[in-house]
Amino acid sequence: MKNFTYRSHDEKENIEEILRQRKRKVNRQQIVAATVLGVILVILGLYFGRKVVYSDFDGYIHVDANQVRTPFDIFLDSLYVETGDIVMPGDTLYSYFMMDIMSEQANINTEPTIVARNRDLTLRHNSLLQEIAVQKVRIAELRKQISLENHNIQFGLSDNSHRMDLERMLNEALAMLKAMQAEAGMLAGMRHSTDPSRRGIHGGNGAQIYDNIGLRSMQAARRYRLATDSAIIVNIVAPDRMVFFEKELLMTAQHLNLTDNNLHVVAYIPPDKIHNITYNSLAEIVVNENLSFDAHVSIIGMRTEEIPENLRSYFTKKNTALIAKLDIDFDQRIPFWSVASGLPVTIRIKNLDTWKSDSPSNYLWVTTGAGVSEESLVEYQNRRRHYSVIERRLEEQRADSIKRARKQQRADSLAALKQREDSALQAERQRQLIAADSAKVFYIITNVYNAERHATDRVAELNDMALMQSGKLNRSGKWYVYASRHSSADEAAAELKTISRTQREFRDAWILDTRKPEKK
Incomplete structure (x- = not known):
């Protein structure tokens, strides 16, 4: 209770x-x-x-970039591209002047080689012109001797043998004259092409080395660097108006054809995780939570690299990893920035696929003291060939099509350039011929006919007499037959005097100035 x-x-x-x-x-x-x-x-x-x-592995994207360097010492004139520009084959990257040419022009004690060569060609050309004049006098004397020999044969003072020798010597002299005239034309063209003033080269005058860059005479000395392939300019380290020495970096260009620039993924494989990856393993390359693409393992243990500090584990002392190369599968649409060189990525591989592949037999085995196992090497080659036969065919087809397209484009551009150059050269030659022909206004007239056929027959007779410049001219309703044409009255008078001495039938020839108006 x-x-x-x-x-x-x-x-x-x-x-x-x-x-x-x-x-x-x-x-x-x-x-x-x-x-x-x-x-x-x-x-x-x-x-x-x-x-x-x-199994996740750290790695990065690898792709080679084209570093544009100067092959010799230059003075950079102007840049024609900016960072981020896309250039195509043949686009101009920059212009420059060669330092050797600028140094030669600034040195008063140095004569450029092109100046000395042009002077030598000028001397040879003038000497050959004098020889041509002497050859013409010799031809005139031979014609005079032939005319005299014809007179002696008519009166029985000589036989025909000496005349035939003189005619043979005349033909040889005419052939030699043609060869000398052709050589003189060639020397004149070479002399014109090596004219220092056309190339912007002058003798040294003690000026400063950069004083004459803006002159018109220096424009021919400017050179241009062209793009060799389609690319995007990713970096420029060259300011204008600066001197750059041989092999110095000017800019970096990333070619748009990444396959030809060794695009692949590099993975760090710790030795204790090598059993989780094997040859031909399918992998997912994770760029971020919204972007990933497929690849496959190509080579394992190609080399070793030290793992970056930010990727090292605090629970292990092994900071060196094996390097595996992964090739990106074809026919995937991914952004260009996701394959930028050095971009960190995560390589994700299914362990189930690795377990099924029996990885130990997938390795390339080495026998100590004997080298690589032959059987292992054959299996490795067959395994790579079996896996990538379709991709390799596609790659070869694409590479062949690209090469054919580039070759055809290069051939078309070269053919078009050559055609333009040939047409321009032909037009220039035609213009020079027309100009030279139009300058010959003094005609040595030998006969005058009312009918054209008589004039034609007379021209054929003159051609048989080795007067290759003969022709016919229609003027004031009559046909004038001329033996030659000349640019000056003195030259025409000298030629008329020569042929009138050698041929009696030309004593009545006279000079016609076509600049005078025609008689109506």
């Missing part, structure tokens, strides 16, 4: 309410604890499940 406590009905209800509240609180705590424990178990399950299903 001592522990007996009387409680009223209300007190009993309050105690029951308290017990129910405590029970609900305990239930709530159990639910929260179970939920937290479940989430942790799920996360751990996903983490370990992912580790079991996938």
Whole structure:
């Protein structure tokens, strides 16, 4: 009876309410604890499940960039591109002057080689012109001797043998004259092409080395660097009006044809995880959470590299990893920036595929003291050939089509350029011939006819007499037959005097100035 406590009905209800509240609180705590424990178990399950299903390796994108360097010492004149510009084959990258030419022009004690060569060609050309003049005098004397020999034969003072010798000597002299005239024309063309003033080259005058860059005479000395392939300019380190020495970097261009620039993925493979990757393993290259593309392992253990500090694990002392090369699969549409050189990526490989491939037999084995196992080498080559036969065919077809297109484009451009140069050269020659022909206004007239056929027959007779410049001219309703045409009256008078001495039938020839108006 001592522990007996009387409680009223209300007190009993309050105690029951308290017990129910405590029970609900305990239930709530159990639910929260179970939920937290479940989430942790799920996360751990996903983490370990992912580790079991996938193996992740760190790596980066590798692609070669074209570093544009100068092959010799230059003075950079102007840049024609900016960072981010896309250039096509044949586009101008920059213009420059060669330092050798500028140094030669600034040195008063040095004569450029082209100046000396032009002077030598000028001397040879003038000497040959003098020899041509002497040859013409010799031909005139031979014609005079032939005419005299014809007179002696008529009176029986000589036989025909001496005349035939003279005619043979005349033909040889005429042939020699033609050869000398052709050589003189060739020397004149070479002399014109090596004219220093056309190339902007002059003798040294003691001027400063950069004073004459803006002169018109220096325009021919300016050279241009052209793009060899389609590319995007990613970096420029060359300011205008600066001197750059041989092999110095000017700019960097990333070719748009990434396949020809060794595009692949480099993966760091720790030695303790080499069993998770094998040859021809399919991989997913993860750039970020929204972008990834497929690749396959091409080579394992091609070399070793030290793992970057930001990728090292604090739980291991091995900071050197094997390098694996992965080739990106074809026919994937990805942004250009995702294959930028040096971009860090994650290489994800399914362990199930590796387990099925029986990786130890997939290696290239080496026998110590004997070298690479022949059987292992054959299996390795067959495995690579079997895997990539379709891709290699596609790659070869694409490479062949690209090469054919480039070759055809290059051939078309060269053919078009050559055709333009030939047409321009032919037009220039035609213009020079027309100009030279139009300058010959003094005609040595030998006969005048009313009928054209008589004039034609007379021209044929003159051609047989080795007067190859003869022809006919229609003027004032009559046909004039001329023996030659000349640019000056003195030259025409000298030629008329020569032929009138050698041929008696030309003594009545006279000079016609075609600049005078025709008689109506």
